[in-house]
Amino acid sequence: MFSKILIPLDGSRTAEKVLPYARYLAGRFKIPTELLAVIDIAELATHITAEKARFLDTMIEEGMRSSESYLRGIAASFGGTTVTCKVEKGRAEEVIIERGEADTAMLIAMATHGRSGLNRFLLGSVAEKVLRGAANALLLVRATDEAPSDGEVSFKSIIVPVDGSELAESILPMAAGVAKKLGIEVVLFRAYHIPYNAYAGDEGLYAINYDDLISAVRDEAKDYLDKRHRTENFGRFDRHVFAWALRCKTLGAWQRY
Numbered sequence: 001m002f003s004k005i006l007i008p009l010d011g012s013r014t015a016e017k018v019l020p021y022a023r024y025l026a027g028r029f030k031i032p033t034e035l036l037a038v039i040d041i042a043e044l045a046t047h048i049t050a051e052k053a054r055f056l057d058t059m060i061e062e063g064m065r066s067s068e069s070y071l072r073g074i075a076a077s078f079g080g081t082t083v084t085c086k087v088e089k090g091r092a093e094e095v096i097i098e099r100g101e102a103d104t105a106m107l108i109a110m111a112t113h114g115r116s117g118l119n120r121f122l123l124g125s126v127a128e129k130v131l132r133g134a135a136n137a138l139l140l141v142r143a144t145d146e147a148p149s150d151g152e153v154s155f156k157s158i159i160v161p162v163d164g165s166e167l168a169e170s171i172l173p174m175a176a177g178v179a180k181k182l183g184i185e186v187v188l189f190r191a192y193h194i195p196y197n198a199y200a201g202d203e204g205l206y207a208i209n210y211d212d213l214i215s216a217v218r219d220e221a222k223d224y225l226d227k228r229h230r231t232e233n234f235g236r237f238d239r240h241v242f243a244w245a246l247r248c249k250t251l252g253a254w255q256r257y
Contacts, residue, residue, distance in 0.1 A: 001177050002137065003105040004032045008096050008126070011037070011070055017111040017143035020153035023078055025107070025139075027152070028182055032082040034106075035074055036099065037067035038092040060089070077150070093129035100136040108136050111143040137174065159187045164224060172228065188228060190221045 007022050009015045026033045039060060048056065064087050071085035088095045100108055112127040131138055141147070160175045162168045179186045 001105075001174070001181065002029055002031055002107040003103055004034055004107070006034050006036060006096070006099055006106050006108045006136075008036045008038065008092065008108070008110055009071065009074065010092070011067070013149060014113065014143040015111050016074070016149035017147045018109050018139070018141045019074070019077070019149055020151055021139065021141055021155075022109045023081075024152040024154050025109070026078065026081045030081075032084065033075075033078055034099075035071045035083060035085045036096070037071055037085075037087045038095045039063045039067065039087065039089050040091055041089055042091070093126045093133065096126070096130050097133045100130075100134040104135055106136055107139060108134060109139040109141070111141045113143060155182055155184055157185045157187055159189055161189045161191070162225075162228065163190065169228070172231075188225045190225060192217050192221050 005022055005026055007018060022033065041056075041060060044059060044063070045053070045056060048059070067087045068085060071087070075083040075085055096108065100106060108130060110127045110130065112125065127140055131140070158175050158179050160171060162172070175186055
């Protein structure tokens with residue numbers, strides 16, 4: 001399923017928040033791990049004065065050595081798994097995407113601040129750029145202050161939102177394969193919406209039974225999830241279907257497998 005796990009690290013505690021999940025997956029899938037650090041020369045050059053520009057090569061070499069030592073220390077925390085360490089030069093997102101292109105079966109595992117809006121725009125988001133630019137499977141872990149960076153963290157379930165489109169359904173075979181390998185359940189989720197104009201017009205409400213309409217839409221969502229279960233053969237099957245929300249709001253149907 002996956003040929004290896006690529007873990008980009010920049011030496012920060014934030015980036016290390018992905019490590020417990022990566023250690024767990026590497027052990028369960030029994031695949032090698034590659035730790036990657038990237039020295040951004042252009043970024044480094046912007047932080048030195050013209051008088052010190054002649055020391056740029058020395059700073060790059062020191063950065064390479066320091067990163068290699070750091071990665072070796074992280075590699076020692078992976079037990080029973082083959083770990084390689086590589087330090088590259090360039091822009092982090094470009095190097096990561098290029099590594100992914102060279103091996104499309106590789107899983108890329110990264111931590112993210114989960115920022116949005118202006119904050120993300122000002123700081124830039126390597127994880128977001130990789131998400132948009134890489135064709136590989138990508139594991140993103142939100143780096144909260146409480147999240148650990150040591151040991152392992154296991155997965156309990158996989159939630160897969162589907163909307164009936166081929167694009168959304170393209171993830172199902174991988175989700176089924178991962179769930180079987182890890183021995184966890186898959187939760188298929190489909191949200192559905194009752195447009196206001198489906199039962200109301202300019203002059204008020206149409207003469208329809210709203211509860212019947214809700215029931216019909218809910219049954220359609222349930223039948224769709226049942227069909228996806230049979231098609232993908234998820235294995236363990238435990239049906240739970242829920243619908244909630246106020247009238248005219250979004251509702252949802254769940255199936256657990």
